[in-house]
Amino acid sequence: MSDDPRTAAWDHYWTVVEGRLGSAPSGFLRWCLPWFERAPAGAGLVELGCGGGQDLQYLLRQGYRVRGVDASPVAVALTENAIAELPPDAAARGSAIRADAAEFLEGLAPGSVAAVFGAVLYETLSDDELRRTFRAVRGALAAGGFHLWCVRETGHPLERTPDVLPPNTGDPRVPLVEHRFFTAAGCAELGADGFEPAALERREESHYLFVADRKRPDAR
Numbered sequence: 001m002s003d004d005p006r007t008a009a010w011d012h013y014w015t016v017v018e019g020r021l022g023s024a025p026s027g028f029l030r031w032c033l034p035w036f037e038r039a040p041a042g043a044g045l046v047e048l049g050c051g052g053g054q055d056l057q058y059l060l061r062q063g064y065r066v067r068g069v070d071a072s073p074v075a076v077a078l079t080e081n082a083i084a085e086l087p088p089d090a091a092a093r094g095s096a097i098r099a100d101a102a103e104f105l106e107g108l109a110p111g112s113v114a115a116v117f118g119a120v121l122y123e124t125l126s127d128d129e130l131r132r133t134f135r136a137v138r139g140a141l142a143a144g145g146f147h148l149w150c151v152r153e154t155g156h157p158l159e160r161t162p163d164v165l166p167p168n169t170g171d172p173r174v175p176l177v178e179h180r181f182f183t184a185a186g187c188a189e190l191g192a193d194g195f196e197p198a199a200l201e202r203r204e205e206s207h208y209l210f211v212a213d214r215k216r217p218d219a220r
């Protein structure tokens with residue numbers, strides 16, 4: 001069991017949902033595809049919080065080179081299984097690494113990544129962790145590279161039922177993980193340092209915010 005209670009809760013969550021995962025790519029990933037096409041050529045993608053691995057698997061099938069990172073060893077095992085289902089040439093373009101997102105990015109060669117994307121990853125991070133992670137994303141990206149992220153907005157229906165907001169499953173034996181919710185203005189501010197905004201879209205039906213920020217040529 002992981003030491004960090006948030007990661008332990010994700011371990012539990014992925015253990016519970018295993019076998020019930022679909023293989024279709026997420027709506028957020030579909031939204032990301034045009035941005036990947038505009039990202040600097042030759043540099044790979046990084047998925048933060050690769051979870052069950054279905055988005056990563058989809059991208060490998062499409063010919064992308066993708067490293068997935070997740071703090072949860074259970075999630076990493078699921079992603080490894082998803083990679084192993086692929087033909088060898090596609091599988092060879094992917095990997096799943098157990099690590100904290102910021103630590104992993106800080107270990108990469110600066111400017112070596114075309115795009116970093118993550119779905120519903122930032123809601124359980126503290127202010128300091130968020131700042132560190134965003135700084136690390138900036139450092140890892142090539143100039144003109146994209147930070148693509150998706151968060152739940154304030155007013156999301158699950159804000160009223162935090163006990164079943166993943167990784168919380170309603171199981172009283174697992175300590176509740178707290179979440180933050182985001183506003184569009186908050187996202188614009190959070191992502192601004194070293195980036196120019198490319199898109200910020202409110203998904204009315206799902207109460208998600210989809211954000212695309214492009215690293216400025218002069219940013220480090």
Ligand SMILES: C[S@@+](CC[C@H](N)C(=O)[O-])C[C@H]1O[C@@H](n2cnc3c(N)ncnc32)[C@H](O)[C@@H]1O
Nearest residue numbers: 010049050051052070071072075100101119120
């Ligand atoms: C909502 S899930 C992502 C779902 C995934 N994109 C999918 O489609 O299956 C969030 C994931 O982020 C991981 N995570 C949360 N905080 C993290 C961090 N600081 N570093 C690495 N992974 C983290 C969790 O373990 C969890 O698997």
